[in-house]
Amino acid sequence: MAALALASAPYLAQAQTPTDPTASEAPADAAPPVRSGMSESVAAVVNDEIISTYDLAQRMRLVIATSGVQPTEQNLPQFQREALVGLVDERLQMHELHRVEKEQKMSLIADDQEVDEEIAAMGKENNLGFEQFKAQLAAQGIGIDTLRAQIRAQTSWSRWIRGRYGSRLRIGEDQIKAMQERISSAAAKPQYQISEVFLDANRVGGMEVAVNGANQLVTQMQQGAPFSAVARQFSASATAASGGDVGWISSGEIAPEVEAAVAEMRPGQLSKPIPVRDGVYIIYLRDKRSGSDATVVNLKQAAVALAENAPQDQIDAASAKLMALRAKVTGCGDLEAQAAKTP
Template sequence: MRQILLGAAAAAMLAGVAAAPMPGLGPQAAQAQSSNLFQPVVYVNDRAVTRYEVEQRMRFLQILRAPDTSRAAAEKELIDDRLRAFAARQVGVSASEEQINTGLEEFAARGNMGVDQFTQMLGQSGVDRQTFEDFVTSGIVWREFIRQRIIGMVDVSDAEVDQEMQKIVETPRVTAVSLSELIIPAPAGQEAQAMALAEDIVARTRTEADFAAFARQHSATPSAQNGGRLPTTALANLPPSLRPILLQMQPGQISQPLQVQGAVVLFFLRDTQGTLRPGAREQVLDYMRVRVATPDEAARLAASSDTCDMLSANTSSLPADRITRQTLSQGQIPTGEAIRLAVLDNNETTVINYGGAVDLLMLCSRRGALVANPPETPAAPEGQDGAPNPDALPSRDTVRNQIFNRKVGAAAENYLAELRANAIIRRP
C-alpha cells in the first residue's frame, strides 16, 4: 500500500496548508501546524498512521455515510488496513496498477460516476485521491489474501444447508409492519442540511423513545404529535420500492435516510406480523422398521445400533422382507407408527410389540417437507406489481453460497483479530 507521506497528493496538501496559514498564526506557527498534520498518531508493526490519514478517512467515511464516522472508528480502520497489508506482504500478495484502476472504476460506478468525477466530488469535500486509492487498494489486497489463504479451508456441509433452509422455512413471511415515520423537509438548496440532520438522527437513535422524540421535534407530518407512529399496515399496501428495505430490517431498527422529492425520510420498525409458508410445518421422516421374534432381540439390536447405517449392518443376515427403510411424509405413515416416531430424535429407537411379532423402529432423520422437497420457483414473477412468489424458497446452491460467504467472512475477521492481538501497536 502506498504511504500518503510519499504521495504527490500529500505533498500538495502540505504545500497548501503552509501557503494558507490559519488566521492569527504567524509563519512559524503555520509551518508547525502543517508539520503536525503528518505526525504519526499510532504505529502498527513500525508502520505509521498519521493524523492526516485519520482526518482524511473520517471525511471519506462521512461521504460514504458510514454508521460510525468518529475519529476512533477512522483510526481503527487504518490500523486494520496496516494489519491487512502486513499479512499480505508476508505471503507476497500485492495489487497491480490494473487491479487498482479496475477497483477504483467499480467503486465509483456504485454512485453512477466515473473515477475522475468521483475524485472531483471527493476533492470538493476535502478528500484527496490518494485516500480513495488507499481505501480501494486495501480491499483488493485483503480479498486476494483471503482467496489464497482462507477460502480453501472453508466448507459447507449438506447438513448446514438443510439447517439453514429449515430456518428459512420456519421464519414467518412478513405480511404487515408497524412503522414510525420522520419526514424532514428538504427544499431546493437545503438537501444537504436535511440529509445531515437525518444521518445525525440515525446515529443517535437507540430506542423507539429516541426516534419519537426526534419525530416530535423535526418531522413535518401530522404523525409527529404521536412520535411518528403509524397504524399497522399490510406490507402489500406499501410502495414496492420500500418493501425490500423494510424486509431487511429487524424490529427496533431505524432505516438509513431515504431521499425523496423535497424531503428526507426515516422509518423506525416497531414490529412485524407474518404467516408461515404453506406446508411449513409438514415433516418428512426417514426411518427403519425391523421385524424380529422377541422383545429381547429388539432390545439387543437397539443397544448395538447407534445409527440407521449400523442397524442395517447388524440386520444384514435377516430376510429382506423383515427390513424396511423408507422416507415418507407424516400423512403417509401408519398412525400407530407415526405416534411412536413423533417422540423420537434422530437415531433413537422404539419397540412395538404386537403380541406375536415385534417391530423395532429407528428414526434416521426428520426434515421439513419443504426442505426435503422444495417447491419449484416460478419461472416468471407473479402479481400485478411484478413481485416474485412470496412462498418460493431460495435454491440450495443460493443458500450454500450464503453460508459459505458468512463462514469466509467470519474466518477473515478471526484472522484479523489474531493479527491485531499479535501486532506491536504503540503510540508515540
C-alpha cells in the first residue's frame, strides 16, 4: 500500500548548528524562511513524494519550539528522528485520506479555515493573537506552512478515525456490568493520577536509543521543559494528544514495572525512565489516594425557594434561573460565589 525510502542526510548543518538549531533566527516581523534549492537534498521518499532536508529542518525547529526542550549536541539526533518519523506518518496519512476522498467522494481533509482556527487557539493559549503567534514562529525560523501541514494532517486523520470507527461502537449491558464491577473492585485498591511519555523502542530505533532519549527528556523536564509539551511531541502513546494525561488509574491497570515505580513516588514527582517490553515510560505522578471500601461524596447545591402550590410559570422561571447558573459554575469551589450574584 505505501512505499517508503530513506536517504542518509547530515544533521542539517546548512539550516542550523549542532548546538543551537535556531541560531539563524529572523526578526519577529520577518517573513517565513525561503527555500534554498542549492542546499536542499532528499531526506525521505514516501509514495514518490519527497521529504526534503528543508522540510525536515523546519519540522525540527517546530518540535524544538513547541516541546520546551533545549537543543544540545546530544539530543539533536532525537529531534531529527522525531521530526522525520512525524513527517513520514503524516505523508502516509494524507495519501490515504486523498485516496478515500477520491473513492468515496467525501470530504475528509481539513480546510484552511479549520486549520487557522486551531492555530489561533494555540496562540490564545499563549496569550497571543494569530498574527503575533505567526510572527513568533517566524522569529524562530519556522514558516507558518510547517505548522499548518502538521495540524491539517492530525485534524484530518483524527476526523477520519472517529468517523470510521466511532459509528461502530455499541456498548451492551454486559459491558456496562463489567465496568461497574471493575469500578467497584478498583475502589479498594490504591489509585494514581498520572501523566505519561512513552518512547516506542521499535519506532525510535531500539531499546538503547529509547532509554538514552528518555534520560535526555527527563533531564530537560527537570530543567523546566513542560511535561505536556514534551508528551505532545515525543510520546508514542495515544495520550500524547492530551499532553500525556492518563487520568486516574488503579493498581493492576498499568504495566507491573510502571506500577512498582509509581508506588514509590510522591505526588508532584517525575520518574526516572522505566523500561518495559516494548519501550520506555516516563511518568509524572500528579496525585495518589489509598483504596477504600466506601466512597464518600461531598455535594453542594443551589436552590430557588418556591411555595408548595407554586404555579407553572414560577417553576419554569426558577428552572431557567438554575440552568443559567449551572452554565457559569465550573465546580464546587465557585458555586457559592456564582450563586451570590444571582437574585
